[in-house]
Amino acid sequence: MHSLSSRLLISVSVLLLFFFGATIAVLDSAFTGAGEQARRDILGGQLVALLAAAEPNDNSELALPSRLREPRFGQIGSGLYGELRKDDGTVIWQSKSALGMDIPAGEIPAMGNHLFARETMLDGTPLLTLSLAVEWEFDDNSSKSYVFKVAESMSSFNAQVAEFRRQLFSWFAGVALTMLLAFSLLLRGLMKPLRKIETEIGEIESGSRTSLSDRFPTELTGVARNMNVLIDSERARSDRYRVTLDNLAHSLKTPLAAMRALLGDRPSDEFGNRFNEQIDRMDEIVRYQLRKPAASVVDKLVLQSVDVEKEVARLIDGLGKVYRDKGIVFDASVKAGLQFRGDSGDFLELAGNLLDNACKWCAHRVRIKVAPSASATAVAGGMVLSVSDDGPGIPEDAAGVMMQRGMRLDESTPGHGIGLAVVKDIARSYGGHLSIQKSKMGGAKIIVSIPPLTSAQAK
């Protein structure tokens, strides 16, 4: 239940169920109540009619005519039955309709009282019965007790009630469905701005948009505005961080260079050498700290999409100039349109250091290959970058040592260690890893795998 719409829909469905359930119950009981009351009234009337039709016969017994005014008494199985019993239960008369039927004797009411009852015939037909016990006074002043009873089959009434309920349910179900449909349509409309914010944030994350648009309903403009402020400040923060680092680098390293220059002006001696060593140490520390991955300080919202092909081409172009004397043949194979999701400086640092190392060590050939990783997506990136050369290669036992900061196998090629350590740090900050292998060309092959970015990653 993480979606607002599903929460709302479920709440509304529960409410509808509750209200409609109550309504159905009330309507049902009103309908059956009214129906039953009507039946009782009718039964009362029939009973009165029977009473009126009863005449004493010559044997000082009550008798009823064979034809009664109510035709249903005369039709067999019509559902309306009449009966006259003595107070000892002996049946004196049964309506023609009850022929072959077995009307249960039931409870006999107290003298002069009406009694409604629900009874069941042997074949299971439900009956509504009305009995009346009377004391009949004959002309000879003798009197006898009789029980008049009318019964009506409830089958048709029950069928009516069932039909009524069926209709009631289907109508209400129809209404409920229509309401839910209308409601979800309405909801979709209402949620549209929210979905738009979501889409736009996705676009910001994938780098195709820089801020949220300003066309939102009043309730959301505040959110959108604050979001933009947040994104801007986040960007400004990462820019400021970069600028601060740049300025720091410049203001630390220029004096270092000046110190070295001053040292260079005097004849070289023990003091000068030791001073130079200290300058080297300071330089290493500053370089390493300042080249730390930028991704640890930027949020996913400010990550860029880096055009890998273009940046690799730029690097090869630049390194080609720097190493022109070696006449290096570069072999670049980059999947067209591949994007690195992260900081452009970080990508240049990854590829730049690896290529620079390869150029330093190679005899003539440097190969770079960048391909999307198996689980790569356009938004989250994910790639495998490998750089190989035809140089002497890196002995296996030395590979681990080399990846530690500042470690160099060959002091004559400066900066090798820091470069690889920086690559390792950046790869790690993107959740990736680095491995050193032997290249088919004979030299080293360094592979950096960067997995697709997850939202937790950027933190």
Added chain:
Amino acid sequence: MRLLVIEDDATLRESLVKGLGKAGFAVEQAADGREGLYCAQEYPVDLAIIDLGLPEVSGLDIIRTVRAEGKTYPILILTARDRWEDKVDGLSAGADDYVVKPFHFEEVSARVNALLRRSGGWATSQLDAGPVSLNMSRQELKVGDDAIELTSFEYKIIEYLMLRAGQVISKSELTDRLYDQDFERDSNVIEVFIGRLRKKMDPDNSIKPIETLRGRGYRFALERNQSD
């Protein structure tokens, strides 16, 4: 060779200028971006050393402007920011190489020599043409197997001519590139030096390394030996 150094840190700039001057270069200097841009545009320069973090006009802007104007001399950038982003920006803007601060002076002078040699189309610091060979790192000239003793000015001239082997170099270009600004500019001096070089390198006038094109200048006439 006339170099231009654009660097705002005075100590560093002065030390570079001094060191490069000692190495035999004529050096112009500028202390900020605006002045540097002016020098880079207006002075006859063989190579420029440009700091990227300059006040007023950034090093990158100077490089872009100069390249947009069609100047092709090599540019070496000095950068304190050694993130690849900055290096690649500099190289893409038109620089040819970079040195990261804090550097050793030898690093800078080695890069400068390499860039100058390359801009003349030479692949190594050993320039071989016919029997003549010039080793730039040792500043040594040989004809056949004989080492030729040269004064520093004679060396500058033959180096300049050999780096641009096959091209016609006018007297005024030679004076521009080889003298420091405050030097007295007298083209007769050049003629004298060329004469001395010819005598030293080719005493019996058999190989004729330096050609005179009347009214146009001089040309190092020997074919470059194909190396590699």
